[in-house]
Amino acid sequence: MSHHDRKIPAPSVNPENKPFFDAAAAGRLVVKYCNSCKEFHHYPRTLCPHCFSDQTEWRDAKGTGTIYTYSVLRRGVPAPYCVAYVTLEEGVSMLTNIVDCDLDSVRIGLKVKVTFKPSDGGPPVPMFTPA
Amino acid sequence: MARMSIKGKAYLVGAFEHPTRKAEDKSVAQLHAEVAKGALEDAGLARQDVDGYFCAGDAPGLGPLSMADYLGLKLRHMESTDTGGSSYLVHVAHAAQAIAAGKCNVALVTLAGRPRSEGSSGTQPRSWGAAVPDGPFEAPYGIVVANSYAMVAMRHMHEFGTTSEQLAWIKVAASHHAQHNPHAMLREVVTVQDVLDSPMVADPLHRMDCCVVSDGGGALVVARPEIARQLKRPLVKLIGAGESPKGQAGGKLTLTTSGAAWSGAAAFAEAGVRPADIQYASIYDSFTITVLVQIEDLGFCRKGEGGRFVADGNLISGSGKLPFNTDGGGLCNNHPANRGGMTKIIEAARQLRGEAHPQVQVKNCGLALAQGTGGQLGTRHGSATLIFERE
Numbered sequence: 001m002s003h004h005d006r007k008i009p010a011p012s013v014n015p016e017n018k019p020f021f022d023a024a025a026a027g028r029l030v031v032k033y034c035n036s037c038k039e040f041h042h043y044p045r046t047l048c049p050h051c052f053s054d055q056t057e058w059r060d061a062k063g064t065g066t067i068y069t070y071s072v073l074r075r076g077v078p079a080p081y082c083v084a085y086v087t088l089e090e091g092v093s094m095l096t097n098i099v100d101c102d103l104d105s106v107r108i109g110l111k112v113k114v115t116f117k118p119s120d121g122g123p124p125v126p127m128f129t130p131a
Numbered sequence: 132m133a134r135m136s137i138k139g140k141a142y143l144v145g146a147f148e149h150p151t152r153k154a155e156d157k158s159v160a161q162l163h164a165e166v167a168k169g170a171l172e173d174a175g176l177a178r179q180d181v182d183g184y185f186c187a188g189d190a191p192g193l194g195p196l197s198m199a200d201y202l203g204l205k206l207r208h209m210e211s212t213d214t215g216g217s218s219y220l221v222h223v224a225h226a227a228q229a230i231a232a233g234k235c236n237v238a239l240v241t242l243a244g245r246p247r248s249e250g251s252s253g254t255q256p257r258s259w260g261a262a263v264p265d266g267p268f269e270a271p272y273g274i275v276v277a278n279s280y281a282m283v284a285m286r287h288m289h290e291f292g293t294t295s296e297q298l299a300w301i302k303v304a305a306s307h308h309a310q311h312n313p314h315a316m317l318r319e320v321v322t323v324q325d326v327l328d329s330p331m332v333a334d335p336l337h338r339m340d341c342c343v344v345s346d347g348g349g350a351l352v353v354a355r356p357e358i359a360r361q362l363k364r365p366l367v368k369l370i371g372a373g374e375s376p377k378g379q380a381g382g383k384l385t386l387t388t389s390g391a392a393w394s395g396a397a398a399f400a401e402a403g404v405r406p407a408d409i410q411y412a413s414i415y416d417s418f419t420i421t422v423l424v425q426i427e428d429l430g431f432c433r434k435g436e437g438g439r440f441v442a443d444g445n446l447i448s449g450s451g452k453l454p455f456n457t458d459g460g461g462l463c464n465n466h467p468a469n470r471g472g473m474t475k476i477i478e479a480a481r482q483l484r485g486e487a488h489p490q491v492q493v494k495n496c497g498l499a500l501a502q503g504t505g506g507q508l509g510t511r512h513g514s515a516t517l518i519f520e521r522e
Contacts, residue, residue: 009256011267021267041381043268049381068384069289071281073273075332076254083278085384092382095510097272108289125271 006081010122019058020044021123029061029114029126031090042092062089063114064131072103082106086128100129136401141227141238142359143367143519145174145352146480148458148473150314152465154346155248159191160201162243162348167202170350175362176237181352183208183235185226187218189244189348189468198241208235214376214513215505216415216470218242219351221515223476224372226353236355243348244468251469252344253277253417254332265379269510276417276469277341279509281333284420287387288335290435293423295335297438299326301419302339302462304446309459311488316343317463340419342461342471349473351480365484371402371518378511390514391428391502398516399430404498406430409518411482411493412453413475413501416460422446425502426453429516448491457482457491472503476517483521497521 013021023030032044036053048056070084082098084106098106099117112128119125147169154162163186171178184206190198194211198204208229212221219242226238246252253276260266287293303323309315326339359366373394399405406429414422414429423437431453432440440453448454458464458478461471479499481487499519506512 006273009270009273011271012261013267014262016264017267039381043265043379043382045264045381069282069286069386071278071285071333071335073254073275073278073281073333075330075338076252076277077273081273083272083274083282085282085386087384093379093384094382095269095272095274108285119271127272 006079008117008119008125010119011125013123016046017044023058024116024126025123027116029063030058031061031088031092032056033059040090040092042094064089065112065128067098067106067108067110067112068093069108070098070106072106084128086112097127098129099127137224137227137231137372138370138401139356139368140231141353141369142356143223143351143369143480144354144359144362144364145170145176146477147173148349148477149243149347149467151347152314152316152345153247154245157245159243159245162245163190163198163241164202166243166348166350167239167241170239170352174352174364176352178203180237181239182206183226183229183238185210185222185238185240187211187242188213189242189470214515216417217472217503217505217513217515218470219472219476220501220503220517221374223351223353223369223517224374224515227369227372230353230355236358238353240351240353241348242350242468242470242473244470245346246469247344247346253341265510274510276507277336278333279507280418280420281336282509283386283424284335287420287424290387291438293438295327296323297442298340298419298423299323300442300444301416301422301446302326304444304451305416305456305460305462307447308457308491309463311490312459312464315459315464316345317459336418336420342417342466343463344469345465345467347465347467349467349477351476366522367480367483368520368522369517370520371398372516373397373401374513374515376511376513386509387424388434389424389428389504389508390512391425391504391516394514394516395429395502398518402518404518408498409500410496411457411479411499412455413479414455415471415475415502415504416456416462417466417471417504419462421504421508422455424508425504429500429502448493454493457487470505472505472515475501475503479519483519
């Protein structure tokens with residue numbers, strides 16, 4: 001099964017998260033970095049959730065990571081799909097889908113890389129596929 | 132300044148569980164009213180005795196405003212904290228705080244809903260609103276209830292070697308209890324193999340790892356000690372409470388630990404008792420993994436040892452060390468409004484009153500715990516813990 005079997009709901013873009021989805025539209029995965037505590041965070045905020053500083057900035061992520069956990073939803077849906085948390089090279093985990101692969105081959109610890117998939121009437125969203 | 136506490140400041144004097152499991156011919160407000168009436172009758176109190184009211188997101192309209200008007204309540208205290216399915220445990224704790232502060236004497240808490248009639252299940256997305264900050268980073272990926280909890284189970288298996296067989300024992304124990312509950316949706320006793328043979332819903336959770344979807348509701352009455360002692364019901368005293376939200380910590384995930392690690396520790400500290408002292412525990416059971424993680428975090432066993440702890444019938448009343456969810460819980464009995472916290476408190480009250488089914492009643496039950504988890508264990512959730520003592 002592929003991601004095409006599921007209509008991807010468009011994310012609600014607002015002034016705070018718009019740079020993330022603008023970057024996604026340009027094929028770039030960005031992550032928020034805090035210049036005060038030197039930590040990344042996700043999902044992105046204006047104020048750092050670790051130290052509450054406003055000295056946060058968008059940084060390009062490497063776009064690779066490993067699967068922290070996952071689940072394939074098989075019942076009550078038209079076709080199975082895989083939700084996962086991927087821990088990025090930058091050290092933070094993001095909720096995503098694992099796509100373009102045999103879903104039965106997905107494992108915790110699997111190396112993955114970002115790919116962008118179109119949403120239904122909104123900006124593309126980052127997903128991951130085996131590296 | 133002396134440390135303030137709700138210990139002994141309030142009693143659970145009334146409890147009622149709606150017998151319906153499918154309410155096609157009733158409104159949600161009507162269900163709230165029916166459970167309110169039932170709990171007040173159980174307590175031996177009248178509607179005009181109620182001066183505090185608590186409800187959560189399942190209440191239709193503008194929370195306590197709509198419901199107080201519908202129910203005909205005259206109030207001097209109201210609250211609508213919503214932490215999902217754990218809301219009602221939070222409400223009992225907050226009712227005790229309000230009573231201790233002199234803000235009310237008799238608090239009514241209601242829950243009701245009809246997701247079964249309305250076709251809402253754990254594999255469908257729920258709307259949290261466009262302004263929810265996490266929504267844009269989760270909704271596109273099809274995170275629903277079942278696959279959220281399933282990701283916790285998958286990670287727990289990875290970190291600690293927990294098995295599907297061990298998780299299945301939680302359902303097996305619940306089914307042993309449900310066979311004695313005439314209102315339970317699923318009364319058939321099942322085996323570990325039955326659970327493993329049931330269809331996979333969201334890896335690694337099978338259908339029998341998931342709670343039922345049911346209509347119904349429940350209500351509680353919490354009162355100050357002077358009032359409780361005038362009533363003819365057994366005295367169920369609140370001696371400890373804790374509450375805690377837990378989320379994704381900015382992406383630094385620790386999915387195998389729940390908020391029960393904090394709410395449980397706070398409740399035990401306030402009550403002055405230890406996990407080993409608890410004779411009966413109601414543990415939120417939206418999924419088998421929910422039970423396992425909370426048992427660890429409450430301190431009934433060490434982190435990672437939950438699988439071994441729940442196996443071999445250890446949660447079955449009469450034979451196991453920790454009798455749990457003797458009504459059959461959410462896994463077998465009911466899960467009204469997709470929010471199981473209310474029924475956790477009600478069964479704990481039955482146990483302490485000696486009013487559980489004789490086949491599952493814990494002998495001389497004097498100390499019971501109720502534990503709730505609301506929201507989603509795999510994204511963000513609210514945990515709440517209550518400890519009650521029979522006086």
